[in-house]
Amino acid sequence: MCHNHGVAYISPGVVEVQSIDYPKLALGDRKCEHGVILQIVSTNICGSDQHMVRGRTTAPAGLVLGHEITGLVIEAGRDVEFIKEGDLVSVPFNIACGRCRNCKAGQTGICLNVNPGRAGGAYGYVDMGGWIGGQAEYVMVPYADFNLLKFPDKDQAMAKIRDLTLLSDIFPTGYHGAVTAGVGPGSIVYVAGAGPVGLACAASCHLLGAAVVMVGDMIPERLEQAKSFGCEPIDLRSETPLADQIAQLVGVPEVDSVIDCVGFEAKGHGAGADAEQPATVLNAAMTITRAGGAIGIPGLYVTGDPGAKDKAAQEGSLSIRIGLGWAKSHSFFTGQTPVMKYHRQLMNTILYDKIQIAKAVNVEVISLDKAPKGYQDFDKGAAKKFVIDPHGLIPN
Incomplete structure (x- = not known):
């Protein structure tokens, strides 16, 4: 069994990198053949995460954080047709089924099928369906064909990964x-x-x-x-x-x-x-x-x-x-952004040098074990966007 580690919320002001389960293509007791497992290339600390870490939500202790995810597909379920192993993909923070009324209307931030508590789901976030977060080494992503944005050229994308990682949110x-x-x-x-x-x-x-x-x-x-x-x-x-x-x-x-x-x-x-x-x-x-x-x-x-x-x-x-x-x-x-409405077009603005979004938000890449310090610095008002590189894949 492969190892996995993730950033978990422990108590107000405290997060820890812990050993967590390696993801499976499963939703509870049933197989998730429409999903994929990703090796995380980059995963970012968000201000929304900070609300939970400050204790300003009802987030439970042990919640694995992280809804801003970019990764390599290393395993795909049998029902995944168009995303292949080896693809480098951006993951919208909204989890969307692609089948419900709202998804079909493009309102992917309020999918009706991914959260039993209310409309809308997200990775690693309180009251958003219980999905495991992506501030980790590996994560499972459901409804892969619908949700994932594949980068057309992997080498080109890795050269601009500091910018492209921001497409998830x-x-x-x-x-x-x-x-x-x-x-x-x-x-x-x-x-x-x-x-x-x-x-x-x-x-x-x-x-x-x-x-x-x-x-x-x-x-x-x-x-x-x-x-x-x-x-x-x-x-x-x-x-x-x-x-x-x-x-x-x-x-x-x-x-x-x-x-x-x-x-x-x-x-x-x-x-x-x-x-x-x-x-x-x-x-x-x-x-x-x-x-x-x-x-x-x-x-x-x-x-x-x-x-x-x-x-x-x-x-x-x-x-x-x-x-x-x-x-x-x-x-x-108001409301959650329907990321899929914009991410392909915004990807092109990055790939064709119409914007330097990583420079604008002052991206700083850190390792997974430095995530707790990243949270501390961010809470103090650091003028930076912390991007976690769990496998050391982001070029200097």
Whole structure:
């Protein structure tokens, strides 16, 4: 039997690399002939993982983490027709059956058949169907023909693997946030949050033709990273209100589009604002978005937050100024990104050098045994995207 190791959530603030079962082509007691087993080439630490590791979800101890996966097919079930052993593939973080009403409509983030608890499934994530995560050496992927994106040239893909690894989640997620917020040629845009998703979103806004992309955060290193590829940094620690900072840059205190890349652990704005105010970003978005504008919300909001300070927030209820959004005829777009809607096109932007997404989010490759430290550094606000290389396959 082959060995396998994975990154497991132990308790708030603690993850460990543990020996875990080698994957089987099985779903419980029945064979999974539509699945494949992957040798992991790259698997990334995500801000969504960090919510669990901070103890801000109902994630159980022992959960193997990781929903951002790129790998080599080393075994395929007999019902897999078009994906072959030896293929290098990107795995959307959404697990989708390809058969249900939602999948057939392209809404793969809310598949009806992969999670008995609710619509939508994902690898290594709380309340998302119990699927084993991919921050490991090997993982099983179901419905392979439908889910997997095969890279057309393995050598070409490995040369750009630092970029292509981001196709499993944050590049499509950032892009989806921009698209749903109506970003296009000449748009004036504000991106809330300069973590990896926010930076990927900002780069996507440039790709879509935005004229000005402003990125707000409280961590100077992350703002410098945003500035490094042409964004206008907005320091949310400043005593100058957000709308006034925007007016200083574009002449008016409003924008066409806002993308919330922060989510439910948002903090208040202004000098010394360290306390959590989970509705801050959404309310600020409605304040600065022009009448008739749109707000994309790829940032994570949860139905259960045991670490929240008040009972309402623990149940995902926030004090949102929906009346303001209604009065300004805003459009709001929420939910998991349907990665498959975008990943092939975004792959081509990478392969044909239309974007340097790894540079934008500042990818740093680490070994599997360094994953716990990666989580610690990320939690401290490192302006990096940590990519785990379990087998030492990523070229220097």
